[in-house]
Amino acid sequence: MTPVWIMRQAGRFMAAYRKKRQAHSFIDMCKQPDVAAEVTLLPVNRLDVDAAILFADILLPLEGMGVGFSFTSHDGPVIHNPIRTEKQVKRLVVPEPEEALGYVLSAIRIVKRELGDSTPLIGFSGAPFTLASYLIEGGHSQHYLTTKMMMLQTPELWDDLMSRLSKVVLSYLGAQIKAGADVVQLFDSWAGCLSPSDYKTYVLPYNRFILSSLKKFRKPVINFATENAGLLELMSKSGGDVIGVDWRISLDSAWKRIGYSRAIQGNLDPAVLFAKPAEIRKQVRTILSMTGGRNGHIFNLGHGVLPTTPESNVRALVDFVHELSAR
Secondary structure, eight states, rough: OBOOOTTSSSTTTTTTHHHHHHHHHHHHHHHHHHHHHHHHHHHHHHHHHEEEOOOOOHHHHHHHHHHOOOTTTTTTTSSSOOSSHHHHHHHHOOOOOOHSSHHHHHHHHHHHHHHHHOOEEEEEEHHHEEEEEEHHHHHOOOOOHHHHHOOOOOOOHHHHHHHHHHHHHHHHHHHHHTTTEEEEEEEETTGGSOOHHHHHHTTTHHHHHHHHHHHGGGEEEEEESSSSSTTHHHHHHOOSEEEOOOTTTTTTHHHHHHOTEEEEEEOOOGGGGGSSSHHHHHHHHHHHTTTOOOOOOEESSSSSSOOTHHHHHHHHHHHHHHHHOOO
């Protein structure tokens, strides 16, 4: 049977999450281990997914580096003082994860005590490029122009920033594994804005450093990026046991390009979950048929579940995957 979990499966589409959110700010939920653990477990208990994904945020490691940020209700995360100069980059520190992110590691330990060996727990971190884009742009961006200007105009400064972020991400993911995470995922949410040439020069070496260094832990690692259809071969070269793909390419084409020796994760369009159950079932069947009966497919959305998605449709998706892939 094909395993299924859903990016952002512990989130605003769940009524139980919204109820919990009324009593806590988002950042407080992340920083209180018992609350983060409870939210992590919600979809496992209510949706019958095959893995838990740690409730956290990709920006959390930045605080320990000396970067202040906050979350707004409409614009998402905002970096208080965007990092754009050599002096600012030099001030960034590489903290010990137990000191800077001990609350995340405590949440992992709580979740693992609850799950035992019954359900794997997935930890994660934002990839260096995605973290760099937040740091430089100051938040979300449409064109990532300021990020690309640093990358292309001052490559030495870019290397310094990416090297520091790579060390932080590697240390953080390693600490998550030590705390009990069974799998970790590297989220490169914004790498799809890059040309293959720029990805190869300015991103791949740093992701490869992280992914190759994680091999010593002997735990599966998922390498994911959105809008990655033009980057699949390069992502495969950068490493990871599983390559996550979005919905902008068919699963069979993507798997052929990354190589069948590597597992693949994906790749239903999150918008499909607003359709009637019959359409969801149809599209699940289509994706499953593209595997050609091979092992190594993890069913997921091509990106995070959208906040207004009907919770009943998410549960239906999980049931359809289990039903249609049963052997």
